[in-house]
């Protein structure tokens with residue numbers, strides 16, 4: 460992508476209500492545009508990151524055996540009357556009436572709708588276990604939408620729903636999501652710590668939140684430093700191995716980790732002092748086992764192998780996809796701007812032509828641009844007439860993992876400068892070697 464053909468409205472104007480660094484950087488880099496309280500447009504740069512996260516979440520859900528579908532944003536109030544949550548949900552639910560006078564709502568979550576789909580089609584144990592998920596916009600009329608997309612009113616969530624014959628089966632489904640979340644966050648380049656949580660309005664007796672440590676986090680977190688060093692299960696993890704699933708949970712839950720809601724000062728003080736971490740955290744995922752809370756009132760029954768009808772046991776599993784864009788920035792930036800983990804970066808590499816009006820320089824940069832594209836890399840090519848300093852600052856601000864610079868000196872010696880954003884290291888290389896370095900082949 461040539462910068463002169465792209466839509467990248469970088470700006471210095473940041474409103475005073477943008478108090479946290481991710482909100483400021485997302486506005487400055489032209490990733491988002493606020494359209495109303497807690498409501499945002501995703502401009503091209505931000506949209507690319509959102510899509511990258513969505514794709515990683517999808518791949519890891521699929522790997523764990525969940526199946527993707529898509530449910531609408533608008534729901535019938537009657538479904539929620541069935542479960543008994545229509546009145547309970549309160550002011551956070553955006554209620555709408557259609558032209559026929561029917562009560563509708565903009566979905567804050569989808570337990571009711573998925574349970575309705577399930578009960579319509581699934582009658583036998585043979586279809587179980589089943590885990591269905593989607594990535595869809597939600598609306599919650601938050602009292603205090605703030606921190607940009609971190610706490611929006613409209614936000615993108617991945618929500619998965621599991622169905623099992625009994626509690627033992629449902630706990631296995633829960634553990635699969637637990638392991639899948641660890642792999643997902645690992646691939647997103649962040650460390651998310653699972654912590655025991657309060658199920659809140661979703662209900663149930665087993666629940667974990669996944670939190671990323673960051674100064675601006677809304678939750679106070681307390682944990683044993685050792686929990687931070689437990690590696691993710693990894694790409695080869697076997698989700699059908701029940702013992703391995705249990706081990707992944709145990710490896711973490713044996714260390715103390717809790718948010719303020721569940722904090723036990725006595726248990727915390729039993730940890731050796733040098734291992735005690737008291738920090739702030741951002742909740743990027745939340746998983747629940749709620750048994751028959753929805754299947755019972757909504758009559759989601761299936762026939763067991765012995766012919767008996769049983770009410771299914773359910774769980775739901777959320778990831779804040781749009782929140783993650785901001786959370787990753789909170790966890791990865793410096794005074795010059797964002798530092799994207801390569802897996803979610805809006806482009807793989809930036810290419811700066813220092814003198815696009817100088818023919819040898821622009822020919823050299825054009826050829827490098829072609830070479831990078833041919834290697835399958837997604838390139839943001841700054842071919843604008845702006846000053847070199849402005850170009851460097853802009854690239855640092857938007858935080859692509861690698862930046863190549865072509866200038867008159869390099870053209871003479873046949874070299875480009877390759878800069879690694881995270882470390883700041885710079886090195887002069889031939890175009891060929893630079894591409895190999897970016898691809899991780901040397």
Ligand code: 5CA
Nearest residue numbers: 568610611614618742743744745776777779782
């Ligand atoms: N139905 C369950 C699980 S699918 C559920 O709704 N869980 S939740 O309420 O915990 O939301 C799931 C995730 O969505 C949260 O962990 C958080 O990362 C994200 N989220 C929740 N509210 C907001 C919000 N107002 N803005 C941005 N992200 C949010």
